Amino acid sequence: MRFATGLIAAAFAAGAFATAGWSAELKVGVMAEPNSMDPHYHTLTPNISMAAAVFERLVEHDETQNKIPGLAESWKQLAPNVWEFKLRKGVKWHDGSPFTAADVVFTYGRAGNVPNSPSSYGLYTKVVKEFEVVDDHTIRFKTAGPFPLMPDYASQIFVISKKNGEGATTQDYNSGKAMVGTGPYKFVEWVPGNHIAYAKNADFHGNKPEWDKVTVRPITNDSARVAALLAGDVDFIDFPSTVDIASLRKNPKINLSQVQSTRMIYLHLDSNRDKSPFVFDLNGQPLDKNPLKDARVRKALSLAINRQAIAERTMEGLSVPAGQYMPSNVYGTAPDLKPDPFDVKKAKELLAEAGYPNGFAVTVHGPNDRYVNDEKVTQAVAQMLTRAGIKADVVTMPSATFFQKSSALEYSVMLLGWAVGYADPSNPLRALLQTYNKATGAGATNRGRYSNPALDAKIDAALNAPTREEWAKLTQEATRIAVADTAIVPLHFQVNVWAMRKGLTYAARADEYTLIQSVRTAK
Numbered sequence: 001m002r003f004a005t006g007l008i009a010a011a012f013a014a015g016a017f018a019t020a021g022w023s024a025e026l027k028v029g030v031m032a033e034p035n036s037m038d039p040h041y042h043t044l045t046p047n048i049s050m051a052a053a054v055f056e057r058l059v060e061h062d063e064t065q066n067k068i069p070g071l072a073e074s075w076k077q078l079a080p081n082v083w084e085f086k087l088r089k090g091v092k093w094h095d096g097s098p099f100t101a102a103d104v105v106f107t108y109g110r111a112g113n114v115p116n117s118p119s120s121y122g123l124y125t126k127v128v129k130e131f132e133v134v135d136d137h138t139i140r141f142k143t144a145g146p147f148p149l150m151p152d153y154a155s156q157i158f159v160i161s162k163k164n165g166e167g168a169t170t171q172d173y174n175s176g177k178a179m180v181g182t183g184p185y186k187f188v189e190w191v192p193g194n195h196i197a198y199a200k201n202a203d204f205h206g207n208k209p210e211w212d213k214v215t216v217r218p219i220t221n222d223s224a225r226v227a228a229l230l231a232g233d234v235d236f237i238d239f240p241s242t243v244d245i246a247s248l249r250k251n252p253k254i255n256l257s258q259v260q261s262t263r264m265i266y267l268h269l270d271s272n273r274d275k276s277p278f279v280f281d282l283n284g285q286p287l288d289k290n291p292l293k294d295a296r297v298r299k300a301l302s303l304a305i306n307r308q309a310i311a312e313r314t315m316e317g318l319s320v321p322a323g324q325y326m327p328s329n330v331y332g333t334a335p336d337l338k339p340d341p342f343d344v345k346k347a348k349e350l351l352a353e354a355g356y357p358n359g360f361a362v363t364v365h366g367p368n369d370r371y372v373n374d375e376k377v378t379q380a381v382a383q384m385l386t387r388a389g390i391k392a393d394v395v396t397m398p399s400a401t402f403f404q405k406s407s408a409l410e411y412s413v414m415l416l417g418w419a420v421g422y423a424d425p426s427n428p429l430r431a432l433l434q435t436y437n438k439a440t441g442a443g444a445t446n447r448g449r450y451s452n453p454a455l456d457a458k459i460d461a462a463l464n465a466p467t468r469e470e471w472a473k474l475t476q477e478a479t480r481i482a483v484a485d486t487a488i489v490p491l492h493f494q495v496n497v498w499a500m501r502k503g504l505t506y507a508a509r510a511d512e513y514t515l516i517q518s519v520r521t522a523k
Contacts, residue, residue, distance in 0.1 A: 026211040029225045029234040030514055032370050033218035035118075035400050037190055038173035039158035040111040043119045043431075043445070044403070045263075045419055049513045050216065053198055054094075054181035055158035058085055058104070059151050063507040063518075065262070065423045067151055071099065071159055071182065080146035080466055085154070087137040091205050093161045094180045100136040106162035112441060114170060118407040122441035123431055124153040127463075145464040148471050152422045184209040184517045193218065198516065207517075214516045220369040220398075229254070229499055236500040238514040239372050242316035248499055258318075258497040259508035262326055263419040264428065265319070265371055267364075267381065267489035269298060270412045272449035278363035278412035282391060287360060292412065292448075296354040298486035301413075302340045303347040304388035305381055311492055314373055314380045318497065322490035324479050325418070325428040332425040332472040334479045339490070347388040359389030365406065366415030370399035372494050378415045381491070406447050414447060417494075421511045426475045429459050433487045448488070455481045 032046040039051040060070035072085040091099040108131070112122030127147060132140040141150055161180050168178035179187035184204045188197035198214040217234065219225040222241035226248070228234045240248060248254050269292045270276045276290040291297045307321035320327070323339035351359055362385070366378040375396045382392035392413075396402075406414050420427045435451040436443035442456075443449075455478055462474035482488075498506050498514070505522050509515070 024211070025213045025215065026236065026516065026519055027234040028214065028216045028514070028516060028519070029219040029228050029237040030216055031218075031220060031222070031225065031239045031372075032399060033193070033220075034196075035403070036170055036174055037176075037179060037187070037196075038114065038170040039160065040114045040121050041117055041170050041173075042403070043121060043123075043156075045512050048421065049515060050196060051158055052183065052513065053185040053214070053516050054179060054183045054187050055160065056182050057155055057158055058087075059155035061155060061422055061511065063259070063509040063511075065421075065510050067155060067422070070155070071104075072154070075151050075154075077148075077150070078140070081143045083141045083143075083147075083150040084134075085139050085141070087139065088205065089137050091182050092203060093164070093182055094186050094201060095161075095164065097161070097163055098136075099159075099161075099182055101133045101139040102136075103159055103162045104139055105131050105133065106165060107157060107159045110160070110165065111157050116170075118403050119431075119445045120438075120441060121157060122438070123444045124156045124441070126439070126441040127153060146466045147463065148465060148468045149424065149426070149463065152424055155422050185214060209517055210520055211516070216516065222372075226499070229501070232501075236498065236504060236506070236519050238496075238498050240497055240499045242318050242373060245316065245318065245497065253502050255500050255502055255504060256497060257500075257506045257508040258495055259510055260320060260327065261419060261494045261496040261510050261512050262330070262423065263371075263417055263494040263496070263512050264322055264325055265374075265377060265415065265417050265491045265494065266322070266325075267301065267491065268406075268414045268416050268432070268448045269301070269450075269488065270409070270448050271298065271487070272451060276412040277410065278365070280361040282358060282361055284361065290412075291354065291356055291360055294354045295485050296350045297356065298489070299340075300347040300350040300354070300388065301385060301390065302486055302489045303343045303350070304390065305340075305384050305489070305491065306342040307339050307492060308342070310377060310380050314376050315492065315494075318372065318495040319492035320495070322492050324425070324483055325432075325488075325490060326420065326423070326425040327493055330423045330425055332423075332475045334476040334483075337479065337483055344388045351389055356389075359391060361391040361393070362413050363393045363395055363411075364413045364415060365402065365411040366394070366396050367399035367402040368396040370402070371415075371417045374415065374417075377491070381415065407445075409447065409449065411447075416447070418445070419512050421513070423510075425479060426459065426462050426471070429455070429475070429478050429482060430463070433482050434459050450487045452481065452485060452487065455485070455487070 034047040058072040075085045112125035130142040164180040172178040185198035196216040226244045311319045321339040324337045368375040385392040434442040458478035465471035
C-alpha cells in the first residue's frame with residue numbers, strides 16, 4: 001500500500017531533489033515504524049518522532065526536556081485555573097494559510113477523541129474545560145481547578161490545521177490528504193513497511209531544515225540496522241544493537257550519541273479481573289481466581305526479578321534498574337524509593353502466604369520489535385519468574401499486533417515501555433495506574449485496569465495542587481502508594497543510543513525521540 005501527496009510525491013519520484021552533498025538527502029534507519037501518520041492516533045514514541053517533522057506543539061522541549069517556545073512564544077498563569085498562551089505570529093501552514101488560535105481550539109476538540117486510538121491523547125486534552133480566544137494569537141485555557149502542569153500538557157499535543165483537519169479521519173492522515181503542518185518538513189509519502197519520505201519546508205519559521213529530502217526506513221532487526229549504517233545504505237540510525245556498541249565506538253567513521261532516558265520498561269499486570277485469560281494452574285488449566293489481584297503475588301513477581309543481571313547481561317550495561325516510574329533525578333520523584341532486591345526466597349514465601357505454595361503458570365506477552373532487546377528481556381524475566389515458582393511461557397510478536405491486543409485487554413502479564421516527553425513523574429501515575437475513565441482521560445494506557453481509590457485521590461490532589469512544590473510532594477506520596485502495592489513492576493530505564501556517519505551530529509534526547517530535523521552536519 002502506498003500513501004502519498006500528489007505534487008510533492010511527483011517531484012520526489014521525478015528525482016527533482018539534488019543528489020550530491022550532505023545537504024541533498026538524509027537516509028535514516030529506525031528500529032520501530034509508526035502505526036499511523038495521524039498525530040493524534042497513538043501516544044507512541046515512533047509516531048511522535050515522525051509527526052514532529054511535520055507538525056509542531058505550543059510548547060516544545062529540548063534534548064534535556066527543558067520547556068522551550070514552540071507555536072506559543074510565551075505562556076503565563078493568570079489564575080490558578082487559567083493559563084494564557086501567546087501564539088507565534090507569521091506562521092504558515094504548508095498550504096500557505098495562516099496559523100491562528102482557531103487551529104488550537106480545533107486541535108483540542110479532536111486530539112482526545114480519535115476513534116480506535118490504542119492510547120488516547122485525552123489524558124492531556126480533557127483537563128481543559130473551556131477556551132477563551134482573545135484574538136488570533138492569544139488564547140486562554142481554563143481548567144476545572146488549579147492546574148500547574150498546563151504548559152507540560154500542552155507540550156504533548158501536535159497542533160493541526162482546522163482547514164485541512166475538519167472531517168479528516170486517521171486514514172486521511174495516513175494517505176497524506178490531511179498531512180498539512182507548520183513544521184520544518186512536508187510529508188511526501190508513507191509506504192508502510194518500506195519508507196516514509198519528507199521534503200524540506202523552505203518557508204519554515206524556525207531554524208531552517210538542512211536536508212532537501214529525508215527518507216526514513218524501518219529496519220527492525222538491530223544488527224541489520226547497524227549493517228546498513230556501516231554499508232552506507234543509511235546515514236543515521238537509532239538504537240544500534242547493544243552487542244555492537246563497543247565496536248562502533250572504535251570505528252573512526254562512526255559517531256555515537258547517548259543519554260539515559262526516561263523510558264521505563266515494566267511489567268503490566270491484569271490486576272482487576274476475577275479471571276485472567278493467561279493465568280493457569282501447573283497442569284495448564286485456567287485458574288478460577290486471578291492471583292494477580294493479590295498484592296503479595298505482585299510483590300513476589302517483582303522480587304523474583306534480578307534487575308541488575310538484566311542491566312549487565314541482557315542490556316549489555318545500557319540500562320539502569322528501576323524502583324519507580326521515572327529516574328530519581330527527575331523533580332517530583334521519591335528519593336527514598338529503590339529497586340526491589342532480587343530475593344527468590346522471599347518471593348516464594350509471599351506466594352505461599354497468598355495461597356500458592358507450589359506457584360502457578362502465566363504467559364508473558366511482549367513485542368519483539370519495539371524496545372531495546374525487548375524479546376531478550378521478556379525471555380530473561382520469564383526464566384527468573386520460573387525459578388521463583390511461577391512457570392512462565394513467552395509469546396512475542398510485532399508491536400503493531402501487540403499494542404492492539406494489549407489495549408484490548410487480551411493479556412495477563414505484559415512487557416511494556418513508557419516514556420514521557422517531559423519530566424513529569426505524575427504522568428505515568430495518571431496514564432498507567434489511575435482508574436480507567438474514558439471521559440476524563442485517566443488511565444488511558446492502563447492495560448491491566450489497576451484500580452486503587454487511595455491512589456486515584458492522591459493523583460487528583462497532585463494535579464490540582466496550587467503550586468509546583470505541592471504537586472511534587474503529593475506526586476511523591478502517590479508514587480509511594482503505587483510502589484507499595486506493586487501496581488506495576490518497573491524493570492529498568494533504557495540508555496538511548498544513536499549512531500551516525502562521521503560528519504553528522506545529533507543531541508541525544510532523554511525523551512527517546514528520533515527527530516530528523518535535529519540531525520545536522522558537524523560545523
